[in-house]
Amino acid sequence: MSEEDIETGKFIAIISYLSIIGTIVAYFMNLEKKSSFAGFHLRQSLGLWLTFAALGLVTSQFDSWFATLGFYLFFGVLFIYGFANAVAGRAQTVPLLGELYQKWFSNFGN
Secondary structure: OOHHHHHHHHHHHHHHOOOHHHHHHHHHHHHHHOOHHHHHHHHHHHHHHHHHHHHHHHHOOOOOHHHHHHHHHHHHHHHHHHHHHHHHOOOOOOOOOHHHHHHHOOOOOO
């Protein structure tokens, strides 16, 4: 990725982490500009939001605020890590699942 591509896609990448709606809006914004940096972060944020929803359903079955607190802390750290990388202009995957997100959603955001 070139510096120009990073600067072009940085705003789109940042928007993608704001919510699942932000990911959808950023996807359509990236259709016009086609930034590979934005596409990278779109795949990361989509994976995080889908994993958040799936594991949230599982965690909601437990009647323990410790499980819920751990769930929110875990995803809070991952979202902050991804968001900070987008703001800093780095294309680093989120820990644990980031490489899988890039592989699973390889056609998303290109």
